[in-house]
Amino acid sequence: MLRVTKIEPKLFSDKKRKIKKPKESTAWRELADIREDLRSHILTQEQDNMCIYCEKKISASSQKSNIDHYKTRKLYPELTLDYNNLFVSCNHNAHCSSYKDRLPLTKDDYQNILNPLSIELNEVFGYTSFGEIEPLNKKAKFTQECFNLNHISLVEERKLIIQNFESYREFDEDILVECLGGHIGLIRELKKEKK
Ligand SMILES: [Zn+2]
Numbered sequence: 001m002l003r004v005t006k007i008e009p010k011l012f013s014d015k016k017r018k019i020k021k022p023k024e025s026t027a028w029r030e031l032a033d034i035r036e037d038l039r040s041h042i043l044t045q046e047q048d049n050m051c052i053y054c055e056k057k058i059s060a061s062s063q064k065s066n067i068d069h070y071k072t073r074k075l076y077p078e079l080t081l082d083y084n085n086l087f088v089s090c091n092h093n094a095h096c097s098s099y100k101d102r103l104p105l106t107k108d109d110y111q112n113i114l115n116p117l118s119i120e121l122n123e124v125f126g127y128t129s130f131g132e133i134e135p136l137n138k139k140a141k142f143t144q145e146c147f148n149l150n151h152i153s154l155v156e157e158r159k160l161i162i163q164n165f166e167s168y169r170e171f172d173e174d175i176l177v178e179c180l181g182g183h184i185g186l187i188r189e190l191k192k193e194k195k
Contacts (some may be wrong), residue, residue, distance in 0.1 A: 131159030
């Protein structure tokens with residue numbers, strides 16, 4: 001999961017002001033005309049073109065991502081237009097937002113899910129040499145399960161990066177993220193390790 005800082009863009013604030021019932025989940029439909037621009041803004045300006053949950057690179061031009069309500073509209077309709085609740089996720093069916101949205105989560109569950117705005121994120125995920133995310137506390141473990149961050153496809157990608165990292169090590173972080181398809185958390189972790 002990426003840790004990000006959010007600053008609400010004008011296109012969103014302007015639109016929000018015109019919506020009569022902003023605290024109802026149906027308010028989201030009224031954003032149809034700006035959603036594409038909003039998605040692109042969040043993805044490029046705040047997330048460096050990576051999925052907020054699995055950290056894989058997402059092409060900004062493709063239909064491979066969606067704006068996710070981290071706290072679902074069903075449970076928290078009052079947060080439908082809360083900018084700090086909006087993140088861009090990949091569209092993979094078996095992990096990230098689609099996976100989370102199929103779980104029968106309750107408001108109590110959300111007490112145990114890490115938020116991409118939380119500072120805690122910097123220290124609660126490690127990685128095994130086989131490419132699995134290793135949660136370092138209970139909350140991180142539950143978060144990993146809610147987004148299925150150890151889905152086989154993610155684990156295989158991370159494993160390949162780990163196995164070949166010595167030949168990549170000399171490159172700068174941004175180049176590695178670009179060439180290896182995201183995975184910034186893993187790359188940072190590997191960079192820290194012994195040379
Ligand atoms: Zn993802």
